[in-house]
Each structure stands twice: as C-alpha cells, then as structure tokens.
Amino acid sequence: MSDLVSAYHWLDDDGPAFGGPGLEPRWTSSRKNAVITAYAASSRVWLTTSHGTLNEIYFPTIDKPQTRDMELLFTDERTFVHEEKRDFRYDFNYIDPDATAVRVTATAPGGLYKVTKEFISDPHHPVVLVNVKIEASPEVLATLKCYALLAPHLDGGGHGNSARSIQVAGQRALLAWKNNVSLAFGADCGFSRTSCGFVGSSDGFQDLQKNGKMTWQFGQALNGNLAVMGEIECCHNQQFTIAIALGDGHHAALAGMMQTLSTPYALHCKRFIEQWHRAEAPLRLAASSTDGGRLMRISHNMVLTHEDKTYSGAFIASASVPWGASKSDDDLGGYHLVWTRDMVQSATALLACGRIDTARRALVYLACTQHADGGFAQNFWIDGTPYWSGIQLDEVAFPIILAWRLWKVDGLGNFDVFPFVEAAASFLCRYAPVTQQERWEENAGYSPSTLAAVIAGLVCAADISRAHDATDVADSLEAYADWIESHLDEWTTTSDGVLLPEVKRHYIRITPPAPGEPFHNDSIPVGTIRIANRGPEEKSVFEAREVVDGGFLELVRYGIRRADDPLMIDTLKVIDATLKIETPNGVCWRRYNHDGYGQKKDGGPYDGWGQGRAWPLLGGERAHYELAAGKDVKSFITAFEKFASYGGMMPEQVWDHADLPEEGMFLGYSAGSAQPLVWCHAEYLKLLRSVADHKVFDNISVVEERYAKLAADRKFKSGVEIFRTSRILTTLPAGQTLRIADHSKFRVTWSKDNWATVEHLDSVQIGKAFYQADIPTAKDESGTITFTLEYPAENRWLGRNYDVAIVAPSALIDDPAPSQVTPSDGGIEVKVPATI
Numbered sequence: 001m002s003d004l005v006s007a008y009h010w011l012d013d014d015g016p017a018f019g020g021p022g023l024e025p026r027w028t029s030s031r032k033n034a035v036i037t038a039y040a041a042s043s044r045v046w047l048t049t050s051h052g053t054l055n056e057i058y059f060p061t062i063d064k065p066q067t068r069d070m071e072l073l074f075t076d077e078r079t080f081v082h083e084e085k086r087d088f089r090y091d092f093n094y095i096d097p098d099a100t101a102v103r104v105t106a107t108a109p110g111g112l113y114k115v116t117k118e119f120i121s122d123p124h125h126p127v128v129l130v131n132v133k134i135e136a137s138p139e140v141l142a143t144l145k146c147y148a149l150l151a152p153h154l155d156g157g158g159h160g161n162s163a164r165s166i167q168v169a170g171q172r173a174l175l176a177w178k179n180n181v182s183l184a185f186g187a188d189c190g191f192s193r194t195s196c197g198f199v200g201s202s203d204g205f206q207d208l209q210k211n212g213k214m215t216w217q218f219g220q221a222l223n224g225n226l227a228v229m230g231e232i233e234c235c236h237n238q239q240f241t242i243a244i245a246l247g248d249g250h251h252a253a254l255a256g257m258m259q260t261l262s263t264p265y266a267l268h269c270k271r272f273i274e275q276w277h278r279a280e281a282p283l284r285l286a287a288s289s290t291d292g293g294r295l296m297r298i299s300h301n302m303v304l305t306h307e308d309k310t311y312s313g314a315f316i317a318s319a320s321v322p323w324g325a326s327k328s329d330d331d332l333g334g335y336h337l338v339w340t341r342d343m344v345q346s347a348t349a350l351l352a353c354g355r356i357d358t359a360r361r362a363l364v365y366l367a368c369t370q371h372a373d374g375g376f377a378q379n380f381w382i383d384g385t386p387y388w389s390g391i392q393l394d395e396v397a398f399p400i401i402l403a404w405r406l407w408k409v410d411g412l413g414n415f416d417v418f419p420f421v422e423a424a425a426s427f428l429c430r431y432a433p434v435t436q437q438e439r440w441e442e443n444a445g446y447s448p449s450t451l452a453a454v455i456a457g458l459v460c461a462a463d464i465s466r467a468h469d470a471t472d473v474a475d476s477l478e479a480y481a482d483w484i485e486s487h488l489d490e491w492t493t494t495s496d497g498v499l500l501p502e503v504k505r506h507y508i509r510i511t512p513p514a515p516g517e518p519f520h521n522d523s524i525p526v527g528t529i530r531i532a533n534r535g536p537e538e539k540s541v542f543e544a545r546e547v548v549d550g551g552f553l554e555l556v557r558y559g560i561r562r563a564d565d566p567l568m569i570d571t572l573k574v575i576d577a578t579l580k581i582e583t584p585n586g587v588c589w590r591r592y593n594h595d596g597y598g599q600k601k602d603g604g605p606y607d608g609w610g611q612g613r614a615w616p617l618l619g620g621e622r623a624h625y626e627l628a629a630g631k632d633v634k635s636f637i638t639a640f641e642k643f644a645s646y647g648g649m650m651p652e653q654v655w656d657h658a659d660l661p662e663e664g665m666f667l668g669y670s671a672g673s674a675q676p677l678v679w680c681h682a683e684y685l686k687l688l689r690s691v692a693d694h695k696v697f698d699n700i701s702v703v704e705e706r707y708a709k710l711a712a713d714r715k716f717k718s719g720v721e722i723f724r725t726s727r728i729l730t731t732l733p734a735g736q737t738l739r740i741a742d743h744s745k746f747r748v749t750w751s752k753d754n755w756a757t758v759e760h761l762d763s764v765q766i767g768k769a770f771y772q773a774d775i776p777t778a779k780d781e782s783g784t785i786t787f788t789l790e791y792p793a794e795n796r797w798l799g800r801n802y803d804v805a806i807v808a809p810s811a812l813i814d815d816p817a818p819s820q821v822t823p824s825d826g827g828i829e830v831k832v833p834a835t836i
Helices: 138-143 204-211 250-261 265-277 283-288 294-305 340-352 356-369 393-408 418-431 448-467 471-492 550-558 566-579 616-628 634-643 678-693 701-706 708-713
Strands: 009-011 034-036 046-050 053-058 067-075 081-083 089-094 102-107 114-121 127-135 145-152 161-168 171-178 181-187 194-198 220-224 226-233 239-247 528-530 541-543 580-583 586-590 720-723 731-733 737-742 747-751 759-762 771-775 783-791 802-807 820-823 829-832
Touching (some): 046 114, 067 114, 067 204, 081 204, 114 265, 127 250, 145 171, 145 181, 145 204, 161 194, 161 226, 161 250, 171 194, 171 226, 181 226, 181 250, 204 226, 283 294, 283 678, 294 340, 294 678, 340 393, 356 393, 418 471, 448 471, 448 550, 471 720, 550 566, 550 616, 566 580, 586 616, 616 634, 634 678, 701 708, 737 783, 759 771
Parallel strands (some): 194 220, 731 802
Antiparallel strands (some): 009 161, 034 046, 046 053, 067 081, 067 145, 089 102, 114 127, 127 239, 161 220, 181 239, 194 226, 528 541, 580 586, 737 771, 783 802, 820 829
C-alpha cells in the first residue's frame, strides 16, 4: 500500500494491535427494527438497525453484508461506561411516515443524558449517515466522551479484515479493507483519537470495560476479526454526523466519505425523504387496515427496499441472517439470497399495490436467471450464481403465474414472455407431480402446496400459449394439469388419519415418493418421511399420515378447490387441533407438527435443531381462505399489525410458549429468526388488497373456471394417464388415453396383442424439450398394451418392455390411483400403493 501514502497519511499511534486474529466472528441480531436505503438506484448501500443501533451494511448489492454492527459507547472516564444497546432505554420512530429514515431517542441510565440518532444513507452515494445529538447538563457534557465502535465484516465475513488509523484532508478517520472492498469511517467533526483492535482482546470495547476510558490507540490491526473505534469529545460536539462509506478500493471509500460529509446532514435528510415520496404507497389499501395504514406503508417500503439496485428486479428474502448472533462466516447466505418463491410473492404484492413496472422488472430478472432446461436454482445470489441445488417445482411454477398476471393487466410492455413460459412449463411436465423439495425445502414427494402451484402454473402457461397460437402446446399443458388435478386428493391425503380421531381423511404435508419414483429415500421405510431439523435425541422419522401443514389452502387461493369442499373443512379441523397457537396478539400457526426449525425450548437459538414456532405468514394464508369462504378477516389483519415490531418489521416466527424474559422471549413476539421476512410483508399487502376488492387477489380466473367452479356439478375430468420411465403405470382405465412422455424425442413400438401385430408411433414435440405420444383406448376395451421406446437421435433403445393393463374403471374403485411398479433386485415387479 506504499503507493497510497501520498494520498493520505497512515497514523502509527501506539503501533499494531495485539491479540490477533481475534475471536471467531459472529453476525448480529436478526431481529431488525428497520431496513433503510435511499430510493435512488445510485445509492448502492443498505443498512439495518436493531436494539437502537446500526447493524449490517450491505454493499454494493443487497446480498453482500459488509459490517456486523456499529454502536456508541459513552464514559466520563471516572464513574461509568455505558453501552447503548444494553444500557439505554430508547424510543423508535420513522422521521417521515412514507420514508425509511429512522430516528432513535435513547436515555442513559438515571436520565443522565439523552442521545438522539437519525439513520439514513446518502441519497446518491454508498455512504451510511448517522446523525447524533447529545443533550445533557453542562456539567455532564464537560466530561462526557462518545466512542463509535464499528465491526467490519468485509467481503463476506469477519475473518481476514484489516484496518488502520489515517488522516485525510486534515481529519482523523479509520480505513478498513479486505480484498477489493474498502470502508472509510469518520465524522464531520473528525475523530479526536482512533484505535484498531482485534475482537475480544485489543478492541475498544475491551479497553473501556477494563480501564473505564480509552487508553489504547493502536494504529493498525491486520488480517483478523476487527473492531475499530473513534472518539468524539461531547463538550465540543453536541451534534455531529458519522459517515461509513464503502467503495471498490481505498480512494473510492475515502472520497465518498469526505464528499458526503461536505454536504450538511439536514440537506441529505431532506433529499432522502423527498425521494421516498416519489414511491407513493397505495393509500386505498389503508382502509382495509386496522392501524390507519401504518403497517401498510412500512410493508410497501420494505418490499421495495429489498430490491437490488445493480441487478434491477432482483428481490431477496430478508436483509438478515436468522439467529445471526450465533452464526459465523460459514453461514454465507442467510436470507439475503433470491428465492423465486419469495421473490414472486414480493412482485405480486407490488402488483397488488399498483406497481406494474416493478413487477415486470422482477419477471424480466427471473427470465434472465432461468436455466437452459427451464428451471431455476433453489436459491441464488443476486448475480444468478446458485447457492443451494434442490429442485422445487413451485419455484418454477410461480414465475409463470407472475407472467400471466402481468399479461392480464397488459403489463408486459415489449417483453416477449412466451419462450420463458414455454421453457418453465416444459420443466414442470418433466418432473411433476413429484418434487424434490416442497416449500419448506426439506422433503420430496407429492405436496398439496407444490401441486397447487404446478396446476395453476400449467393452466396459466396454456392460456398464454393459446394466445400465441400454440394450440397444441396449450392443449397438452392443460391435459397435464388435468391429470395432476384428477389424482390430487388421492396423492396428497390419508384415509387413516391419527391426529384427530373424528377425522380420518384429510390432506397431509407430503406423500413421499414410492420406490422407483424420483427422489425416493430408500434409507427409511416406505410411506415415511424424515424431518431433518429434529434434535439429536428426538425421533426424526414419521409416517407421512402423522404430519400435516396448511399448504393445502393454496388449492383454494388459486381456484383449484372451493372453500366449502368437505375435505378442506375436515383438514382445517386437524390443522387447528394440531398447529394453531393462541397469543395475546392473535392466532398463529406452526408450519407443521414435529417441526424443529425454530428457537429451542429453553429460548436458545436454532443451531441445526430446535422447536418450530408459529409463523405470522400462515395467519395470512388462513385469512385468505376465510375471505374465500365469505368470512370477516379483520382479526387476522389486526394480528399482523400486532405481530410486527415497533419498527413495523414482520418476523418469520413468533415465540409461542410462556414468556422467558431472561432470554428475551415473549408470547406473540419475535422469536429470533429472520426479521423482517419480506414474504410476510407481501402477504399482508395482498390481504389488504383482497379485502379492498372483496375477493382473493391471488385467485387465478382461468384456474377457477376450469376446476373450482365446476366442483359442485363436475362434468369435467381428465382423459389421459401419463407414463414416464421415471414414474411407471401398470393399469389404465378403459376409455383413457395412455400418454407416454419424455424430455427427449422418442419412438414407441407397441402392441395390444402380445406382439402378434406391431405398431410404431413417433413422439411429437410439445413446447420446449418435451415430447409425447398417445395410445387411445375404447370405453369397453380390455387387455394389455405392451411397448418399448427407442431414441433415434441417440441410437438407443430402452432395452425392456412395459405392460399396461387396460381395466374397467370400476376395477379401480378400491385403488383409484394407477399403480406404480419398480423392479426389485431379483427382477420381480413389486406393486407399490400410490396413496397412504
């Protein structure tokens, strides 16, 4: 760094700090009270607050945290040392109800002095600003000193950070760096003294706690977990502004800090608020709220805040790391990743708020991250790099649904959506009905919530295809959706329920794949699922019929089932008996029984196992069902508003047991996972819109017309059964068409008379990378279809025959789902029931 010495002066002070590399780094509290950014895309920085202090700062994209936290410490160097997040009482307010700027007013122990802080970012540059005002008697101010303590976690974490004290443009400041990311830390009044230290040994907090005053002034700390500290003498500076600037290199960070500090804070704040006034909240939705629209405004801004500014249209799940205070650098992702499920929820909520252009940005971004096979990564960084690798079919279906919604409101602009939709729909046909992971990202099989999205997505894709003169594609996609819908209740219910004695038949969380089906887990008994987040001494394998969740409600939301369907009503009885939690803030539901993803029973953080807690989000899903059933949902809206933090942040989970004050756990309040959960804010906004419209906003008209509206007098039914080599049929109802499907072009060689006569049938390409061939049967037909497949382009035959028996529909009454078969090791075909 010798080439930089001429630009600014390195201050040696007391030399290098001792105790490197410092303690193992940790992130900070996930219970945010605010997420703040300028509305302008040019200001590529985001900040979070909790416990009245600054937490993570994200730069240059919203998936890259660069700090752990920054707080103020105070001392008179004789009688006290105060740490604001532990010792102060504070009030929290938004400076303006339509902006994300925050004001925190904190009172020191005994009312000795008061500290008011305002948090914003530079409206045009990647610089965080904290304006501080100290009020105290002249006697207190004469000896009071303030210390700003910052923990940089640059370029992905706390390991390997370096920092030095510097003098730039005549002012003392601090500079930290790691790889190509630099951070400049200063104040408009300049720091009177600075120090760089290793966390737990030579950092400023240790100095003040041990010595009651600043006695260390280390000039540098290199390659470790650091905390840097700057001193401000309150007797000369009762009001000052701290700046934290980030940049691609030292000069960018330092110039950014000094440029921002050269403009008065009041002008920055004025511009910050004026920018947010351009993002007007949908005021008509306030009439549906029960708090005058406060949470509506905050939720609207929170969804907008979680969009990236470099990768326009990319929305992350949350600017937080769940249970961050117990997480190290190993947890790189946290929730600051893109999940297409969460992202489409955000985009749809903004569509409900009238922000069509923003929703289109989200769709175009998703189209740019779509894989060549039409699918999406389970989750991914803002730049599209995959993080986890699971296949979740609902995450492929949701973007199709978003495309359809935008198309219906003429919101696609010049974007040609058909290739994107065609590819995603082909992916669904390739894998559905079995998903590797359902929406809780843990188990494979037949999931009611996943299949609700898949059916809806395929019908939406068919509607778009028909409008693009692709009638054959539309017909095929509708047939595939009809096939899934016709077996939906068989694949996703139990007729031998054990959770509520009076209800035997109800939906379950997920039916696991049978042997021979995709993603089958042969390490556990057939018909069971393993719950991965259970404690080390707890049972982890359960019969599928023993585990329920509320995902089946999505069938009503999208229009696949009626709200008054008896199976819906019976399943709700089981859900309420098993998962419903009463709290002082309203009713709430857990994800599923036996869930271990949540705060432990003693209040400790989840660390791979725990106890699943109640999710406010699920109250919104129930509210949408109740609205569809014609019931009043005001109590659910009020519950949302009460579950929110005083900053209006919606938690992922709330504590759902007796209060544990020593652990900060209180019934009906945040339980320490992610806060805010943007999906929850999106659900609240959609609920307000649904109430305003007197109908469920997420309802899909073409889906409802095809299924739910016909349910009372059903004349419509699927006419096909679908065979794939990964999901083999052995029986076919007479009168149905045997549809053979594959993702590669094939030729069928088949016979209905044990090869006495042989016929050939070439597959037809339907959409992108999806092929099918149909063998029809007559209503009075019987016998067996025997066939094999050839792949001419690959010069390959399957090397085996398949037999599908044609049977009278009455013969399937006792086993209505077509049977699946798989060869055992001995070559004998073993029949496996398709239902539980």
